[in-house]
Amino acid sequence: MSTPPPLPERPRLPWDPPDHFEKRIPDGDNRERLVCARCEFIHYQNPKIVAGAVCTWNDRILLAKRAIEPRKGFWTLPAGYMELGETTEQAAQREAREEACATIEIERLLAMYSVARIGQVQIMYRARLVSADVAAGPESEDVALVEWKDIPWEQLAFPTVIWALAHFHESRGKTDFATYSNPTGDLARMWPPRKPAGV
Amino acid sequence: MSTPPPLPERPRLPWDPPDHFEKRIPDGDNRERLVCARCEFIHYQNPKIVAGAVCTWNDRILLAKRAIEPRKGFWTLPAGYMELGETTEQAAQREAREEACATIEIERLLAMYSVARIGQVQIMYRARLVSADVAAGPESEDVALVEWKDIPWEQLAFPTVIWALAHFHESRGKTDFATYSNPTGDLARMWPPRKPAGV
Ligand SMILES: [Zn+2]
Ligand SMILES: [Zn+2]
Numbered sequence: 534m535s536t537p538p539p540l541p542e543r544p545r546l547p548w549d550p551p552d553h554f555e556k557r558i559p560d561g562d563n564r565e566r567l568v569c570a571r572c573e574f575i576h577y578q579n580p581k582i583v584a585g586a587v588c589t590w591n592d593r594i595l596l597a598k599r600a601i602e603p604r605k606g607f608w609t610l611p612a613g614y615m616e617l618g619e620t621t622e623q624a625a626q627r628e629a630r631e632e633a634c635a636t637i638e639i640e641r642l643l644a645m646y647s648v649a650r651i652g653q654v655q656i657m658y659r660a661r662l663v664s665a666d667v668a669a670g671p672e673s674e675d676v677a678l679v680e681w682k683d684i685p686w687e688q689l690a691f692p693t694v695i696w697a698l699a700h701f702h703e704s705r706g707k708t709d710f711a712t713y714s715n716p717t718g719d720l721a722r723m724w725p726p727r728k729p730a731g732v
Numbered sequence: 733m734s735t736p737p738p739l740p741e742r743p744r745l746p747w748d749p750p751d752h753f754e755k756r757i758p759d760g761d762n763r764e765r766l767v768c769a770r771c772e773f774i775h776y777q778n779p780k781i782v783a784g785a786v787c788t789w790n791d792r793i794l795l796a797k798r799a800i801e802p803r804k805g806f807w808t809l810p811a812g813y814m815e816l817g818e819t820t821e822q823a824a825q826r827e828a829r830e831e832a833c834a835t836i837e838i839e840r841l842l843a844m845y846s847v848a849r850i851g852q853v854q855i856m857y858r859a860r861l862v863s864a865d866v867a868a869g870p871e872s873e874d875v876a877l878v879e880w881k882d883i884p885w886e887q888l889a890f891p892t893v894i895w896a897l898a899h900f901h902e903s904r905g906k907t908d909f910a911t912y913s914n915p916t917g918d919l920a921r922m923w924p925p926r927k928p929a930g931v
Contacts, residue, residue, distance in 0.1 A: 548775075548776035548778075551772075553771065554773075569768070569771060569773065571771050572750060572752065572768060572770050573750075574750055574753075574768065574773075574775075576773075578816055579747075579778070579780050579814065579815070580814050580816055581778050582778070582779055582853055614778065615779050615853070616763070616778070617778065617848075617851045618848050618851075619848060620846035620848055620914070621853060622846070623846075641910050642911045642913070645820065645844070647819035647820050647821070649817050649818060649819055652816045652817075654781055654820060654855075656844070656853075708910075709908045709909055709910055710908055710910075711840050711841065711908060711909075711911075712840075712841045714821075714841070715819070
């Protein structure tokens, strides 16, 4: 029996605080924060928003092959960190453009997942490609418009990619549905990555 | 004709960077970031998540009177900054507990608003109070369970409070509806605060 691949570690990120930051409860606060021991700057670490989309061209779904760690070489949905000054919809559109040179129209909110382990809230839209003209951006090795039956389930990058695809599938043909959130049951345990039952 | 009150300024917040931080494009990045001139720490400023809820006890809605700036003395829905390690639902529950000593059950996602001007994404749930036992927490001067006809529209703290209440009203009795997002039209222009048409 082989061991499943470890769930991707949250890599060291550029905004991770340097070692000379120390834990302290600031005046008027009620929890420990990281404080720069040199300049007393209080570094509040808050959950980060990742915005992305399940983008379709007719029956095909846009996937991008990651050119960067974590999970380099695995397939993902266009998604990334939201920046200041944009809306969640604009962030999802920008990520589709940056990662897959794709122009998309946001259709509606598909899902919102809290991934507390890595301090993320992932906001996933259902979107339509304005054209089939897509190409790998700098963070992608490749892009593809794949039919449902050809989704490379075992080669998907993250559990949330599987969740979003399964929820997208469940929402197909519906116009009014509750935004999906973190799954329970089998779908919550899609690691190592594989095709969920019933999709 | 009197001038409307100014839209509340985003106050100086504890996580605002000190003056010795300077703007610079870090290696490998494509936009200006704030960098500590003393220790080279890159301070990525990201949108912050505010989680809250429209909480009901039968037909009454839970409001809290703000004891702190901005908009001290005005009425709001329980909501606040999400912390690391919790889900969006847990953040909304914690805020209801902290601001109104209220225990709530999350029903479903009501709305998600991007407020780019102040770098916030507001995530608002529909929730039920587990009991009518509510009281002002340290950040509130008062709390109240008000009937729809008694909502103090002109005394509401922020435009997004008006949006959430109007969207809540529109969603009443519905189980499946698309999560609301930033309004357009009249509802987008509810400043100075007032009762929206048709609610
Ligand atoms: Zn400094
Ligand atoms: Zn420092």
